[in-house]
Amino acid sequence: MSPALQGLLTILIGVSGCIGYFYFSNQFLDKVLFPATGKNAGRNINRANMVRPWLFLLPAMIALGLYLVYPVFATLWYSMTDRDAGNAFVGFDNYRQMFAQPKFWEAMNNNILWLIIVPAASTAFGLLAAQLTDRIKWGNFAKSLIFMPMAISFVGASVIFKLIYDTRPVDTNQIGVLNAVWLQFNGGVGSFLILRLIPAALVACFVAALAYVGYNIARKRLAPSHKQGSVFASIASAGLVSLCLVAVIIGLKGFFGLFTFDFPYGVPQTWLTTPTWNSILLMVVLIWIQTGFAMVILSAALRGVPEETIEAAIVDGANVFQVFFKIKMPQIAGTIVVVWTTITLTVLKVFDIVFAMTNGQWETQVLANYMYAQLFVANDWGVGSAAAIIIMLLVSPILVWNVWNVRKEMR
């Protein structure tokens, strides 16, 4: 049977099956099991109404349980068993084996870099784009163009950027934009300005912002007037502060690196095989995609800032920058956190970009691709599952935070 026909049939069976299930199970409940007639009519209606929600929920609960809840525990179990030894329980052997692999630590290091750079850059660009397009006539048109990469697959984006990073031998026309631009630099004043000073200034801004955030969280926590909150909140803020600290140290290293690094001017570079730079160039792909997402959400948040607060500030003599940083920013801080965490989740799961562009070679490995390689190339299900559990552990703070927020909202 042709797959297209099979597809149509599946839609038909799936959809009519679902609707049929809902319809007939409701009929069965109302007409046969607890009929709303006879002497027990009242009691039966109540009983039927107690059962009905579960009828509505049943297919979804089965699907969620089977496809998301069960795998979490199954993977946890696989990560502690050895497939070659007849699925025998081996405790933490797989983890020990994984921690001994340099590729795993390379993936961890790269993932930390990804986790710092991609959400920060996407949110920053998104905020910039949202704020700038907010006040111009063709803003909506500009926004939809910046938003467009959201529709492009990671694989498609990888092809797009591979063309940009393409390298041709010396003395031939470069067909990759990056090398064509690179060959314009000759080590003069312009090169110093664009390649060292401006990036260094950007990194410095980023480090300063992070240090400021970290310092504020720490100060609030340690202030004598601070009420002792829950243990969870303390752990969360300690984690945030240490994350800021790590980011600041990496940022400072990058800052000094920019001034001491010896750029190979005039030689076309094979960008994707140069360690560290290649990871950053892969991140650019994701930043290019995610900026649109950040922009759309932050733009809506900026629109939601009450006009009166801005007018009052302007009447009091605030300039454009003061209005943005002192009035708007504090009011959209919550949304920035949401955008940041959402992009963080995407980063943790990023697989396609690395798989399509370098497949983890030249020190670009990340956890998701490492896991895929362990599972389907090395065929080591134990270590692969252990890597999946590591990804789950990295995601779980966000999971707890989200659930906690929703519970708070529903109360």
Place this chain on the structure above:
Amino acid sequence: MDNIAGKKSGLSWAVNISVALLVMLWVFPTAGLFVSSFRTADQISSNGWWQSLFNTEQNVVLRAADPDDNGVQVLENGTYVIRGNLYGEAGKAEIGAWGVNSREIDTHVAGDSAELGDGQVITVQANGDYVLTSPTEMTGRGQRVFATAETPPEFTLDNYRSMLFDPNNIEGMAKAFFNTLTVTIPATIIPIVIAAFAAYALAWMDFPGRAILVAVVVGLLVVPLQLALIPLLRFHLNIGIGKGYLGVWLAHTGFGLPLAIYLLRNYMVGLPRDIIENAKVDGATDFQIFTKIVLPLSFPALASFAIFQFLWTWNDLLVAKVFLIDSTGQTTVMTNQIVELLGTRGGNWEILATAAFVSIAVPLAVFFAMQKYLVRGLLAGSVK
């Protein structure tokens, strides 16, 4: 809103320019791929795509007409003459310098004449017109001319023809395109049906444990699907589905459900309570309320999720690789085909660009047509 009290922002022009730059930076990469997919392999490897939009100077080898062909040579006043255009017709390019020897390709300028030996003389004009004269009858192949020519932009649809409509091209995208479509459509529709009922129960029915279920759904939103690969693949193999369309539809349904339930529930909660309570008072059952009132009113949320799920399943690589594509390769999807082409045809940009653009085109069309719903869904879907 910055114009209150008659103040006009002096930064307005700076803002316009920065936005223009930002937009150009964001569109530039896609434009590169798009333009490249309309160029031939030679054109792509000879210069960057951004140069293809303008006249370019190219070194080309052209050939005059074969003297042996019938009627090419004419006898005028005792000399044999061949006239014609090196490009076939005038106006295709503008020749600057030219030569008749591969080692001396720029010894003459347009309008000059060159001696070829044996008394033969060729004159080449800027538009490619040439006159070749000889005292004796000419034989052999046509005279070669090496020219440096100003060529206007030229684009072709051949790449698309060979990647989409050529049945002999085993690297063609037509099959993968239909496979992707086959994966996408059921994987978009089925979760909507299941999620809509569940969302209604979570939004409008009262039962113990409802809050916990909502929290569970929110928690499952962030569970990485990487965790599910091995256990589910094993499960599929055990129950006999194996690798195939049914497996990938089920997997996409499972992975899409949390977002679907979350989006739809949030939307349904916001529907006016009066309508639903009035219907209940009038004796409507929950099933009737759901199908006749809630479902039609929830159309925007349904559309939002449908777009998400469509984009996600269309663009997906990992789920298809694990649950669908077997060793025969008959069920390959476009993303997988592109990754394979990246491996085998890494330098053939005309193939890669076209293949990538074929797979990007449909989501882009959906994106621009239904952007409103996508934005709405994004705003509702990011956990507040």
